[in-house]
Amino acid sequence: MINETYKAMLGGKSVIRELSEYATARGKEIGYENVFDYSLGNPSVPCHPDFTKALIKMLEEKDPVAIHGYSPSLGITSVRHTVAESLKKRFGVDYKTEHIFMTSGAAGAIAHAVRCVTKPGDEVLTFAPYFPEYNEYINKTGAILKLVPANTENFQINFDAFEEMLNENTAAVLINSPNNPSGIVYSEETIKKLADILTRRQKEYGHDIFLISDEPYREILFDGITCPYPGAYYDNSLSCYSFSKSLSLPGERIGYVAVNPKCRDAEILSVIFGQISRGIGHNCPPSSIQLAVAEVIDKTSDLSVYERNMNLIYDKLKELGFEVVRPGGTFYIFPKALEEDANAFCMKAKKYDLILVPSDNFGVKGYFRMAYCIDTEKVVRSLDVLEKFVKEEYGK
């Protein structure tokens, strides 16, 4: 009597995960330092030391019953308040405590947001290239994820395709900027145009269309650019955040949804999120971790390594003749493969112990993703290998 739907999922192993496991196994054979593993988006820098200090201080000085006690199901009130104040100060949106709901990372945030603003059968549009786990987060709610084809020129939004796909059943649009896997940051022009279209279509269809914005890479920005905050441009917006990347705490599963105060029923959405938690048996992220991130709310890990790595890789890729859009942030880059079949391309790279992820699963054919959240020293060594691979296999 095992649920067949879930049993069927056992076959569908993530390509990224498989490559990462291969890299680990290969590392055991030849030494992990000799495997150039660009598969996993796992932060390589330590958390901010003040996070560790805050947590230790709390453990040493505070009443254990208080710091390990039940969090209210919407999150610890003081933590929600701290988040609201920080967002208000940084992005000029008038968040209050009641608009913040603490979650198990961005994954929990997105899954809650989609459950809240869709009913089974509704459509959620997202844009290629995209993070393939969205399929799980969205489709398991009963809503249906639809993929808008990529604008491969610059990986901003393909608005023609988007306008064509929007329809009466569209309940939400899910964006991710800075973007995994392209590293692209949506321009203000893109966000404004998106907001205009959604506003128009809401009116046309006579119902809300929510903008769900997945923002774990918000603080990892290059070349001094800023990332437009979608919540500042569109009222019916839900910002989904994780401290995984900015503070290098991916295993602590801590994030939030920030409900735009101007969105429909803004005052009750967090309460509904709490009800959703009851139904999945997941009641709020760990109390002590909530309290500790609140202590370092506006800090980040030292994220400079990612920009350093990006510059090295981008320059080398250009030198080798790759077509590639310069990332504005994240720790990903998304070049065009040197043959049509990205899988074949990545299989050839694998022979050089260069672990690249083919783009098919990200919703675009013919590209590959490199997750450069690894030591710069290793990046440098990998570039010679990349050159060797390209020369030997493609005569470049």
Place this chain on the structure above:
Amino acid sequence: MINETYKAMLGGKSVIRELSEYATARGKEIGYENVFDYSLGNPSVPCHPDFTKALIKMLEEKDPVAIHGYSPSLGITSVRHTVAESLKKRFGVDYKTEHIFMTSGAAGAIAHAVRCVTKPGDEVLTFAPYFPEYNEYINKTGAILKLVPANTENFQINFDAFEEMLNENTAAVLINSPNNPSGIVYSEETIKKLADILTRRQKEYGHDIFLISDEPYREILFDGITCPYPGAYYDNSLSCYSFSKSLSLPGERIGYVAVNPKCRDAEILSVIFGQISRGIGHNCPPSSIQLAVAEVIDKTSDLSVYERNMNLIYDKLKELGFEVVRPGGTFYIFPKALEEDANAFCMKAKKYDLILVPSDNFGVKGYFRMAYCIDTEKVVRSLDVLEKFVKEEYGK
């Protein structure tokens, strides 16, 4: 376009939560020390000091990238191994690492277990009195929770009613011993009889019936008794555990499901649980908390206060003429009210600032629950108030 199902849940506030909020508000008026708040099952003792020490040591000495890094979605392998070894040693069931899945407390464990072994429309039977949140955990999976009436004589199982309610659609049976709200521990005789019936019915219906066992109070036992471990008596069993009560870590949301190695498809169930997590956006409990509980796996907080409180309350209730079954564990007691309408009884008690929870929500009429996870000093003071209340209102 807010999901109407979840919106409708906004009305359904928990009675326990409401009473607890009343107690807090009343405490602000007259001083919380004067409110005898028996509403919430929130551990009152600190976590074991070794938990705090282990966590601090880890934070001070270990690589932050490792301790805050992603946990595999089934839980950190070494932690799962530690749990398996501990259970094997304590209960004689041959668990291996692969049978353990780390969860967000017992709530996450139960919700995953039910999602795994039922399909929408299947029935899950549980026994009154029961924890009312089961309605959320079970019904939101699409399965249907059915309540077997209580055996009010001793709060063991009402087997006649159970046998009558079992049917071809029964996919799982959910038990909770030591029990919230009765405090009763199922005897070995009860567990054996339950296992016999399930074995027989599985054969009759030609399909598995899983026994899902909710065990957060497993270590809180009185009068030197032991609690029979259900997994040792029935093969198709899933043990759902939380460290919330034994280690006083309710806010850290850490627990597990232990899949009986003899159960159907035992080797793939944890993997299916992992797939379920993907669909709800909840990927495993926090890494650092997983690692820290593994360091104190066989330890508990000092739980003796609960037995001390139970003895004081039980003796007083008996002295005052209450019908009450002596709890074998937990921090709950479940006496019969002094009038048929438990709500009216508890409303009268409230006038004495004695906060008791009426039993209706636990699936039995005419009783009330006292959660005596409070200071003994306060328990002692409350007993005079209880006596006054009973004498004045019921002339006893």
